[in-house]
Amino acid sequence: MRMVLRVSFGTMAAVAAWLGPQPALAQDPALLDRGRYLVEVTGACGNCHTPMGPQGPVPGRALAGGMVFDEPPFRAVASNITPDPETGIGRWTDAQLARAIREGIRPDGSLIGPPMxxxxxxxxSDRDVAAMVAYLRTVPPVANAVERSVYRMPLPPSYGPPVTSVAPPADHPVARGEYLVNAVAHCMECHTPMLPNGQNDRSRLGAGGVEFRGPWGVSVARNLTPHESGLGSWTDAQIIRAVTEGLSANGRPLAPPMAFAAYRNMTQQELGDLIAYLRSLAPQP
Ligand code: HEC
Ligand code: HEC
Incomplete structure (x- = not known):
């Protein structure tokens, strides 16, 4: 199996090599639109990679990094992922950027740490990571040198074998929803309990319980399974309102760090897929 990123074929690759790492992908408008949607809406990369002020995202600094995640095992600083050549990812090739996103390995071979x-x-999927790369090439470059992250726990040698090729999900609501909720929107990273090694406890997928501290105090990710202590009695409309407007079933405003502002622009089809998948989860107390 081979990595089928569309970036490395024929004349486009030749043009890209000639012009530098930028334009090859950017010339496919459908790919670029998909990339914008993945980065800005469902993937909500800016929820971590855009610096936040008291008024929300700092204007003119989209994806410029610097947000600090201060936890007992690490003090991680989100990277600048704009195309600035000195302080961002401007000098990385498409393949290097795709590898960083999907395998967590930088061009110099070092490993990217949590909470990424x-x-x-x-x-x-191959097409979605290529779409993200294409879009990231087009965001305004911002010069912003961020501090290095400090990990007080050992990072694993790798996150697994090289990712050669990932097909898109089967064309069915539950399969599409599973892909959306796990691979793209990483809902399950926040909404699944953590094991002592920092990995999610996949046997309790969606059971909630992870705590998030910040200027808002402490928020606790909720149970998203069909159990009665989860979303069992919620209507579809209530789930959609929670995801896109940040209101709980009883109307209580939900605290950060969930990316409501980004999810607000999710398509009706994806919201339908999301619900189909959440309703298919094993109920967890
Ligand atoms: C939960 C927070 C979080 C989310 C969501 C997130 N990232 Fe990250 N990302 C980080 C942190 C923190 C780092 C730096 C980790 C380190 O220093 O090892 C990072 C590092 C990176 C890097 C490495 C850059 C470099 O110069 O080393 C890339 C590329 C990247 N992220 C892309 C993305 C993209 C694209 C998305 C959305 C699909 C995304 N990230 C979503 C937190 C996040
Ligand atoms: C960065 C972490 C994070 C991510 C990513 C995240 N959530 Fe949340 N979510 C939370 C937290 C924390 C709360 C609880 C907030 C509160 O109670 O004020 C919450 C609350 C909710 C609620 C309301 C539950 C209730 O009982 O009120 C729903 C529904 C929900 N999330 C679904 C999702 C879905 C679906 C996704 C992915 C599209 C997602 N979340 C992504 C952290 C996250």
Whole structure:
């Protein structure tokens, strides 16, 4: 099996080599639209990679990095993923950027650490990771040198074998929803309990319980399974309102860090897929 990123074929590759790493993918408008949707809406990369002020995202700094995640095992700083050549990813090739997103390996061979949701991004399809790369090439470059992350726990040697090729999900609501909720939107990274090694406990998928501290105090990710202590008695409309407007079933505003502002623009079809998948999960108390 081979990596089928559309970036490395024929004349487009020749043109790309000649012009530098940028334009090959950007010339496919459908791919670029898909990439914009993945990065800005369902993937919500800016939820971690765009610096936040008291008023939300800092204007003119989209994806420029610098947000700090201060936890007992690490002090991670989100990277600048704009095309700035000095402080961002401007000098990386398409293949290097795709590998960083999907395998967590930088061009220099070093490993990207948490909370970048590496284990879930391994599931991104070849076309979707190529779309993300194409779109990231087009965002305004911002010069912003961010501090290095410090990991007080050992990072694994890798997040798994090289990702050669990932097909898109089967064309069925539950399969599409599973892909959306896990690989793209990483809902399950926040909504699944953590094992002591920092990995999600996949035997309790969607059971909630992870705590998030920030200026808002402490928020606890909820149970998304069809159990009565989860979304069992919620209507589809209530789930959609929680995801896109940040209101719980009883109307209570939900606290960060869930990316409501990005999810607001999710398509009706994807919201339908999301619900079909959540309703198919094993109920967890
Ligand atoms: C939950 C927070 C979070 C989310 C969501 C997230 N990232 Fe990250 N990302 C990070 C952090 C933190 C780092 C730096 C980790 C380190 O220093 O090892 C990082 C590093 C990276 C890097 C490496 C850049 C470099 O210069 O080393 C790339 C590329 C990247 N992220 C792309 C993305 C893309 C694309 C998305 C959306 C699909 C995304 N990230 C979503 C937190 C996140
Ligand atoms: C960065 C972490 C994070 C991500 C990613 C995330 N959530 Fe959440 N979510 C939370 C937290 C924390 C809460 C609870 C907030 C509160 O109670 O104020 C929450 C609340 C919810 C609720 C309301 C539950 C209730 O009982 O009120 C729903 C529904 C939900 N999330 C679904 C999703 C879906 C679907 C996705 C992916 C599209 C997602 N979440 C992504 C952290 C996250």
């Amino acid at each position: 949701p590496m284990t879930l991004y391994r599931g991104l």
